[in-house]
Structure formats: C-alpha cells, structure tokens
Amino acid sequence: MDKIPRLRRGFRFQWEPAQQAHVLLYPEGMVKLNGSAGAILAEVDGEHSCHQIVTILEQRFPEAGPLAEDVSAFLAEAARQHWIEWL
Amino acid sequence: MNTPTDHVGPPLWLLAELTYRCPLQCPYCSNPLDFAHHDQELSTEQWLDVLSQGRAMGAAQLGFSGGEPLVRQDLPELIAGARELGYYSNLITSGLGLTEAKVQDFARAGLDHIQVSFQASDPELNNAVAGSRKAFDQKLAMARAVKDAGYPMVLNFVVHRHNIHQMADILALCENLGADYVELATCQYYGWAFANREGLMPSRAQLVTAEATVNRFRNQLAERDHPMKVIFVTPDYYEERPKACMNGWGSLFLTVAPDGTALPCHSARLLPIDFPNVTASPLEDIWYRSPGFNHYRGDSWMPEPCRSCDEKDKDFGGCRCQAYLLTGNADNADPVCSKSAHHDRILAARTAADHATAGLEDLIYRNADNSNVFCRG
Ligand code: SF4
Numbered sequence: 140m141d142k143i144p145r146l147r148r149g150f151r152f153q154w155e156p157a158q159q160a161h162v163l164l165y166p167e168g169m170v171k172l173n174g175s176a177g178a179i180l181a182e183v184d185g186e187h188s189c190h191q192i193v194t195i196l197e198q199r200f201p202e203a204g205p206l207a208e209d210v211s212a213f214l215a216e217a218a219r220q221h222w223i224e225w226l
Numbered sequence: 227m228n229t230p231t232d233h234v235g236p237p238l239w240l241l242a243e244l245t246y247r248c249p250l251q252c253p254y255c256s257n258p259l260d261f262a263h264h265d266q267e268l269s270t271e272q273w274l275d276v277l278s279q280g281r282a283m284g285a286a287q288l289g290f291s292g293g294e295p296l297v298r299q300d301l302p303e304l305i306a307g308a309r310e311l312g313y314y315s316n317l318i319t320s321g322l323g324l325t326e327a328k329v330q331d332f333a334r335a336g337l338d339h340i341q342v343s344f345q346a347s348d349p350e351l352n353n354a355v356a357g358s359r360k361a362f363d364q365k366l367a368m369a370r371a372v373k374d375a376g377y378p379m380v381l382n383f384v385v386h387r388h389n390i391h392q393m394a395d396i397l398a399l400c401e402n403l404g405a406d407y408v409e410l411a412t413c414q415y416y417g418w419a420f421a422n423r424e425g426l427m428p429s430r431a432q433l434v435t436a437e438a439t440v441n442r443f444r445n446q447l448a449e450r451d452h453p454m455k456v457i458f459v460t461p462d463y464y465e466e467r468p469k470a471c472m473n474g475w476g477s478l479f480l481t482v483a484p485d486g487t488a489l490p491c492h493s494a495r496l497l498p499i500d501f502p503n504v505t506a507s508p509l510e511d512i513w514y515r516s517p518g519f520n521h522y523r524g525d526s527w528m529p530e531p532c533r534s535c536d537e538k539d540k541d542f543g544g545c546r547c548q549a550y551l552l553t554g555n556a557d558n559a560d561p562v563c564s565k566s567a568h569h570d571r572i573l574a575a576r577t578a579a580d581h582a583t584a585g586l587e588d589l590i591y592r593n594a595d596n597s598n599v600f601c602r603g
C-alpha cells in the first residue's frame with residue numbers, strides 16, 4: 140500500500156467529452172475507462188501512494204464505503220497490463 | 227436491417243497522410259499505385275483546420291503518416307497544433323531523414339510516440355527490401371534516439387516471405403533495443419503489396435513456423451513479466467472468415483490523404499467510389515452525410531451470401547478493397563470467407579505461395595516511374 144504508482148511512459152490519461160468518459164491513450168491504442176477506473180487513475184500522478192489514493196477517494200465518495208480492496212485490485216490489474224509502473 | 231446512418235459514432239481515430247513523397251521504395255507500400263498522379267498536398271493551415279475539426283468531432287488518436295511524413299517541413303508545427311488540441315499523436319516513419327535533434331524537437335512540441343519501421347533484422351535484407359543503402363544503420367540509431375528522448379519505443383516490421391524466417395532474430399533485436407511494442411505486420415495485399423502478392427505472401431508452412439516462434443517468445447516474456455508487447459498480424463489469406471475491416475466502414479477511422487481526400491481507410495482510394503475532399507466540405511458533413519462514407523455503412527448494401535448470414539454483425543462482410551481487388555465488385559463478400567463464391571481466388575493464392583520462386587529482384591518497387599505505369603488516363 141506504500142508503493143507509488145505512475146503511468147508508464149507513452150501513456151496519457153484524459154477526459155474525452157465526445158465519449159463522456161476518461162480514456163487511457165497509448166501508442167496506437169485507446170481504452171475507455173469506466174467511472175471508478177477513471178476516478179482511480181486520475182489520482183495516479185507518481186506522487187501519491189496507493190494508500191493515499193484510497194484516502195483521497197474515500198473522502199470524495201464517502202457513500203462508497205471502504206475502497207482499499209477495489210483500488211489495489213484495479214492498480215494490480217493496471218500494472219499487469221503494463222499501463223502503470225511502481226516507483 | 228440497419229440503415230446507413232443509424233448509430234454512427236464519431237471518428238475516434240484520424241490518420242493524416244501528410245504526403246505521398248518518400249525516399250524509400252518498399253514493394254508492399256500501402257500508398258495507391260498511381261500515387262504519382264496525386265501530388266497535391268494540403269497546406270499547413272488546411273491540415274491544422276482538419277485536425278481541429280476532427281478533434282471537435284471527438285477524434286483522440288492521431289497518426290501522422292505518408293509517404294514519409296518527415297519530408298513535410300511543417301511537421302513540428304502540425305505536432306504542436308495536435309498537442310494543443312489534445313490529440314495523442316503518433317508519428318509513423320521509416321526513420322529516414324530523422325535526426326536526434328528532430329526527435330527531441332518533436333518531443334518538445336508534444337509528440338507522444340514515434341514508430342520506426344524496419345524491413346528486416348539484418349542490413350543486407352533490410353536495405354534490399356527498402357531499395358536503399360544505409361537505411362538499416364540509420365533506423366537502429368533512430369530507434370535508440372527515440373527511446374533516449376523518453377518516448378515509448380515502437381518498432382514495426384513488415385513481414386513477408388523473404389524475411390519471415392528471421393522472426394527469432396527480429397524479436398531478439400527488438401528486445402536488445404529495449405522496445406516497448408513490436409508490431410510484426412504481415413503485408414496486407416492492397417496497393418503495391420497486391421501488385422507484388424506472389425512475391426511477398428508467405429506459405430502456410432512459413433507462417434506456422436513463424437507463429438510458433440512468436441508464441442514461444444511471448445511465453446518467455448510473460449514468464450519474466452517483461453513489458454515488451456508483441457503484436458503479430460497474420461495474413462487473412464490463411465483465414466476462413468474475413469477480418470472486421472476497420473471495425474466497420476466509417477465507424478471509427480477517418481483517413482485524410484495528402485490532397486485532402488477523406489477516406490474510410492487508407493486503401494479505399496482504389497474503390498470506384500467518389501470520396502469527398504476536406505477542401506470542399508466540412509469534416510462533419512463528410513463523416514456523417516457524404517455518400518462516400520455512407521456507402522457501406524449498415525448492412526442494407528449486402529448481397530448474398532452476407533445478406534442472410536448470421537455472422538454479418540461480426541465481420542461486416544470483410545474488407546471492401548479486398549472484395550473489389552479479387553472479385554471486381556466491392557459489394558461482394560470478402561473472398562477470404564469460405565462462404566464466398568470467389569473463395570477459390572484465395573485458395574489459388576495459397577497454392578501459389580507454396581510454389582513461388584520469385585526473388586526480391588522480381589518485385590515491383592514503389593517509385594514514381596513504376597507508379598506512372600499504373601496511372602490511369
Ligand atoms: S511503405 Fe515504404 S515506400 Fe511506402 S511510404 Fe512507407 S517507407 Fe515509403
């Protein structure tokens with residue numbers, strides 16, 4: 140939980156009005172993210188640790204309850220896909 | 227049945243073919259055979275306007291290709307414009323004409339990625355295929371410069387019967403260079419590659435061996451949790467069902483040719499269809515309302531066997547260019563499909579690939595002299 144994720148080089152995260160979604164762009168590829176994936180990746184900046192991201196999101200979405208499990212599961216998957224890397 | 231204009235989403239991918247000019251002469255080039263007759267090019271302002279219209283419609287991925295896009299002196303300006311608009315921009319280059327200074331300039335201007343294409347894993351074959359000496363060393367140097375400048379390294383190898391046996395060497399070379407993505411793209415047989423198909427298409431035996439090599443290599447990468455990603459595009463001539471070409475005609479991809487002709491894919495220019503030009507109509511009209519883009523949307527245009535086929539939502543009847551080139555009528559099912567009455571053309575090409583003897587010297591190289599031979603009228 141103390142590890143710090145950052146986007147792998149060549150990856151860009153941004154909001155796309157036409158798709159009404161956050162997307163992840165990379166060489167010749169684009170993934171459209173669902174709401175929670177978008178909310179998590181928006182906090183991946185190479186400075187916040189996984190733990191801090193959980194805290195930020197729990198404050199922002201108090202109705203969602205504890206988020207540690209969801210966040211670390213998503214980040215693990217994002218790392219497996221090589222979208223992010225750990226510092 | 228779907229009518230053409232139902233559910234047309236925005237063009238998410240824009241391919242800007244900046245020029246047909248190129249210092250190389252690849253015999254599989256996807257440019258039209260008669261490129262020498264289309265030597266008009268949009269101005270810087272016109273390109274910036276196309277990019278801005280495309281972005282407003284929702285395009286997020288942008289490819290700068292050609293020809294060789296580096297011959298456009300205004301490339302840095304176009305890159306900066308694309309960045310400002312919020313595109314993810316890809317430069318697709320042979321690496322010829324690239325320098326370390328340019329690689330860094332482009333990065334500063336906001337280019338996201340540079341794809342360097344190779345013709346083979348060793349200098350002799352690479353240079354023979356590209357029709358140029360020195361090309362290989364230059365490509366290696368530029369691949370390294372790309373990585374050093376902080377871009378992801380994306381290497382592209384066009385695969386055909388004269389280099390497919392080098393798969394293991396190609397992959398080793400890519401790993402040594404530190405590639406992040408490797409695209410092993412077997413020629414798709416349009417344009418120059420169609421004219422040279424007999425001399426380019428691998429045999430099934432060659433393909434099976436190559437696939438096994440690639441899969442072994444992929445497994446090794448996975449075992450080491452290595453991030454290099456290997457994409458192997460195999461020729462659809464060995465399939466029994468066609469590919470869902472461009473994810474459907476006019477559904478995601480918009481290509482603008484050097485002279486401003488707007489196309490649903492980069493080879494569609496060979497079809498007997500009138501395509502609109504960005505100098506005459508707004509991009510939005512072109513995409514949503516032009517007859518050219520609506521021509522093969524939906525499925526009401528389909529003849530049999532596609533019309534009554536329950537797989538038509540999966541492959542949209544395959545590739546229109548392939549149907550046209552192989553059957554003379556672009557409405558037909560892509561002959562790759564085993565249900566097509568013209569599937570024998572594909573079978574004949576497979577047989578020819580088993581017995582082909584032509585060497586590299588027998589291929590028709592992509593240059594203006596050869597192009598003039600293909601120019602109509
Ligand atoms: S395929 Fe070869 S000849 Fe054609 S544009 Fe690309 S580098 Fe030039």
Ligand code: SF4
Binds near residue numbers: 468535537566
């Ligand atoms: S008949 Fe047409 S729609 Fe059916 S699988 Fe073949 S190409 Fe696709």
